[in-house]
Amino acid sequence: MASTSAEAGNTKQKQVKKETKLGLTNKKNENFGGWYSEVVVNGEMIEYYDISGCYILRPWTMSIWETLQVFFDAEIKKMKIKNAYFPLFVTENVLEKEKDHVEGFAPEVAWVTKSGQSELEVPIAIRPTSETVMYPYFAKWIRSHRDLPLKLNQWCNVVRWEFSRPTPFIRSREFLWQEGHTAFATKEEADQEVLEILELYRRLYEEYLAIPVIKGKKSELEKFAGALYTTSVEAFIPHTGRGIQGATSHCLGQNFAKMFDINFEDDKSQKGMVWQNSWAYSTRTIGVLVMVHGDDKGLVLPPRVAPVQIIITQVLYKDADVAGIKAACESTAEILSRAGFRVELDMRENYSPGWKYSHWEMKGVPLRIEIGPKDLAENQVMAVRRDNGAKEKVAVVNLVEGVTELLNSIHESLFNAAKEKRDACIKVVSTWDEFVSALNDKKMILAPWCDEEEVEKDVKARTKGEMGACKTLCSPFEQPRLPEGTLCFASGKPAKKWTYWGRSY
Numbered sequence: 001m002a003s004t005s006a007e008a009g010n011t012k013q014k015q016v017k018k019e020t021k022l023g024l025t026n027k028k029n030e031n032f033g034g035w036y037s038e039v040v041v042n043g044e045m046i047e048y049y050d051i052s053g054c055y056i057l058r059p060w061t062m063s064i065w066e067t068l069q070v071f072f073d074a075e076i077k078k079m080k081i082k083n084a085y086f087p088l089f090v091t092e093n094v095l096e097k098e099k100d101h102v103e104g105f106a107p108e109v110a111w112v113t114k115s116g117q118s119e120l121e122v123p124i125a126i127r128p129t130s131e132t133v134m135y136p137y138f139a140k141w142i143r144s145h146r147d148l149p150l151k152l153n154q155w156c157n158v159v160r161w162e163f164s165r166p167t168p169f170i171r172s173r174e175f176l177w178q179e180g181h182t183a184f185a186t187k188e189e190a191d192q193e194v195l196e197i198l199e200l201y202r203r204l205y206e207e208y209l210a211i212p213v214i215k216g217k218k219s220e221l222e223k224f225a226g227a228l229y230t231t232s233v234e235a236f237i238p239h240t241g242r243g244i245q246g247a248t249s250h251c252l253g254q255n256f257a258k259m260f261d262i263n264f265e266d267d268k269s270q271k272g273m274v275w276q277n278s279w280a281y282s283t284r285t286i287g288v289l290v291m292v293h294g295d296d297k298g299l300v301l302p303p304r305v306a307p308v309q310i311i312i313t314q315v316l317y318k319d320a321d322v323a324g325i326k327a328a329c330e331s332t333a334e335i336l337s338r339a340g341f342r343v344e345l346d347m348r349e350n351y352s353p354g355w356k357y358s359h360w361e362m363k364g365v366p367l368r369i370e371i372g373p374k375d376l377a378e379n380q381v382m383a384v385r386r387d388n389g390a391k392e393k394v395a396v397v398n399l400v401e402g403v404t405e406l407l408n409s410i411h412e413s414l415f416n417a418a419k420e421k422r423d424a425c426i427k428v429v430s431t432w433d434e435f436v437s438a439l440n441d442k443k444m445i446l447a448p449w450c451d452e453e454e455v456e457k458d459v460k461a462r463t464k465g466e467m468g469a470c471k472t473l474c475s476p477f478e479q480p481r482l483p484e485g486t487l488c489f490a491s492g493k494p495a496k497k498w499t500y501w502g503r504s505y
Contacts, residue, residue, distance in 0.1 A: 072200060
């Protein structure tokens with residue numbers, strides 16, 4: 001009977017291993033799209049849903065999102081920005097009040113047209129963004145300079161329906177984000193906040209996700225519909241040769257104030273219109289994280305956002321002190337948990353150590369701690385890094401300090417590796433031929449530009465192909481020196497600035 005139970009257990013174990021499908025069939029360098037789709041599913045980030053472009057965000061994803069949310073929410077509260085929540089729905093007449101804005105979003109707006117079997121008298125839009133949802137109430141709440149500044153943020157979902165080739169996190173019909181909406185008495189205040197928020201986005205990417213970004217200003221053609229100007233943080237995916245907009249901070253000027261009559265009386269009883277900003281980052285951040293750091297074993301997560309920073313496993317051999325090793329694993333977990341680390345124990349005995357290693361590598365856990373007979377005897381643990389596979393002995397007496405140093409080193413190494421790869425893809429050009437050659441080599445191109453919209457449209461038209469057209473990514477705030485007499489790479493006219501160009505997501 002005991003033998004039969006053991007056989008049943010072994011059969012079950014084999015079935016479980018088969019079902020989990022450890023390992024990836026696609027290589028990042030060979031089939032990036034296939035690799036990405038596998039990683040986000042096998043790493044338990046998402047599950048595909050039966051509506052195209054919609055995805056189930058699993059707990060592993062939500063934990064990363066919540067970590068970013070905790071950081072950002074605390075920082076904006078230091079800026080006296082308060083959270084609110086506005087409805088998901090907006091009426092057609094309000095949505096269409098700002099002409100440029102609605103034209104920019106029109107193809108993506110989803111409409112509710114029926115209730116049960118009854119047609120609605122007036123269709124209701126599902127918000128693609130919330131400017132038109134919020135601003136009628138800004139007009140109601142703002143009357144005097146004493147009501148300013150009004151600074152609100154909301155954590156919510158939005159729906160943008162019309163697109164092709166949905167990609168988890170990167171292009172989805174519904175996604176999570178924060179969107180900030182603020183109003184000021186002066187342009188100077190609005191301009192200052194735009195840059196303060198942009199710096200928070202840089203910190204989010206570089207200090208939490210270990211991804212280098214470039215801060216800059218969008219072109220008139222690429223700015224947010226209805227904005228005075230748009231700033232952004234731009235990342236780059238070397239494997240595909242595509243830029244990706246990481247987050248945006250817009251100065252809306254007085255355009256929406258004019259449309260929605262958001263006026264105030266100053267301290268001299270003079271009427272004026274407010275100056276407004278809006279700014280947002282979304283779950284796209286998580287897709288960028290996967291694309292930049294992931295490898296052929298799965299996810300590679302920076303320690304500051306990893307749902308589990310340390311996984312502890314026992315390594316058992318014949319005649320090992322099982323009870324002693326188990327106690328050492330539990331003690332290690334308790335010490336590290338008390339020190340504030342996110343730790344889990346994997347003490348499952350029906351899986352081999354190698355299987356468990358692969359499982360947690362797929363999920364991107366930054367550090368694995370192994371404890372076996374030798375470690376128990378020498379009062380140490382073996383720490384194994386996910387980013388480079390390096391092993392390091394850590395004495396139990398120095399456990400917290402040693403693990404802290406390792407996790408900080410992992411973050412730094414991930415950031416430096418990503419920056420090195422990104423920088424190797426940046427190509428400075430001065431002529432059209434150099435530009436085309438760099439574009440074909442999947443580079444992020446820095447070129448002198450005349451800053452004319454028609455020239456940008458012409459570049460997009462001339463580079464349109466199967467890979468998609470090239471466009472401006474941003475003009476970096478940190479401008480290299482532009483020698484006098486430098487000509488635009490595309491038009492031959494006098495160049496006014498250096499601008500990054502490339503294909504993008």
